[in-house]
Amino acid sequence: MLFLQLPLLAALLPGSVNAEDPVELQVRLGCELSSSESAKGFMQAALEGSDFLSFQNTTWVPSPEGGEQAQKVCDLLNLYEGIKQIVENLMSKTCPRFLLGILDAGKTYLQRQVRPEAWLSSSSILGSGRLMLVCHVSGFYPMSIWVMWMRGEQEQLDSKRDDVLPNADGTWYVRVILEVEAEDAVGLSCHVKHSSLGDQDLILNWGHSLSMNLIILAVVVPLILLIVLVLWFKRRWSYRGIP
Incomplete structure (x- = not known):
């Protein structure tokens, strides 16, 4: 946001009591996405912790708290058509595309189904x-x-x-x-x-x-015993036939 902060500082410093005093300038730019996937951009600036101006409908608008100084800064910034175009593109195009891209990338993750x-x-x-x-x-x-x-x-x-x-x-x-x-x-x-x-x-x-183990034991163990018994009798009778 340096491209915006420099013109703001240039507009503010000449009117300051002492141009060497530090100036606290905060700039907030972004967009909100509604359930219909239509995005609404916003851009606001604060001076010394108080609302100072905002960007609305391709125009810089002073905040009520900013007073006469905010109006003068807005009049100056509205002369910079290049900056206004950059902010408008960021709010209406770049930010919504970026936000939708993040949502699309995370949709598969958020909607995944993992069996317990x-x-x-x-x-x-x-x-x-x-x-x-x-x-x-x-x-x-x-x-x-x-x-x-x-x-x-x-x-x-x-x-x-x-x-x-x-x-x-x-x-x-x-x-x-x-x-x-x-x-x-x-x-x-x-x-x-x-x-x-x-x-x-x-x-x-x-x-x-x-229960299943008991059922298996109840079926398998007698079966094994029966097989062993049959083999034993078969072997014994086979030996009896030998002279």
């Missing part, structure tokens, strides 16, 4: 015979998420949700805690709803992995 990862943990509450079940959900984006402990289709209203916290990579983390009697933990599940999941909720059943 979830896992369960538990701990015993000493001396109470109760369990503290914790549903951890991490790595999701955007921030909005719904997590609830449920029994069938019934929400467990005693569930306590912590604040959603940021991860180092820009995604989010949350946990939901439910305290229950140890014998009542069977049949509970943690349900997660998030925009990245669409209509498919993420469901984690408490004790599901343990």
Whole structure:
């Protein structure tokens, strides 16, 4: 903004009581983008911390606080057609293009969808015979998420949700805690709803992995024993046939 500050200083210093005194000049130039993506530029200048003048409709306009001095400076600056054209281009063309470019570059990042990862943990509450079940959900984006402990289709209203916290990579983390009697933990599940999941909720059943392991053991172990027994009998009968 040196191209603007120099003419302003040139206009202000001759009228100062002492030309060697320092002058505090602040210049603010930018643009605002509305929801309709139409940009409105602004340019303002302040002298010694008070509004002094602004640029409106290709013309320098004094601020009421600036008084007669601001009017004189505006009259002088309005003679500089080149500076007026530069400011007009910055406000109406350069700034809006720059702002829209930043928004376009960040749109993909801001609108990204990252699926959450979830896992369960538990701990015993000493001396109470109760369990503290914790549903951890991490790595999701955007921030909005719904997590609830449920029994069938019934929400467990005693569930306590912590604040959603940021991860180092820009995604989010949350946990939901439910305290229950140890014998009542069977049949509970943690349900997660998030925009990245669409209509498919993420469901984690408490004790599901343990139940599956028991089922596998109940099926596989007898099968292995049966195979070993058949091989043993087959081998024994084969030896009996040898003279």
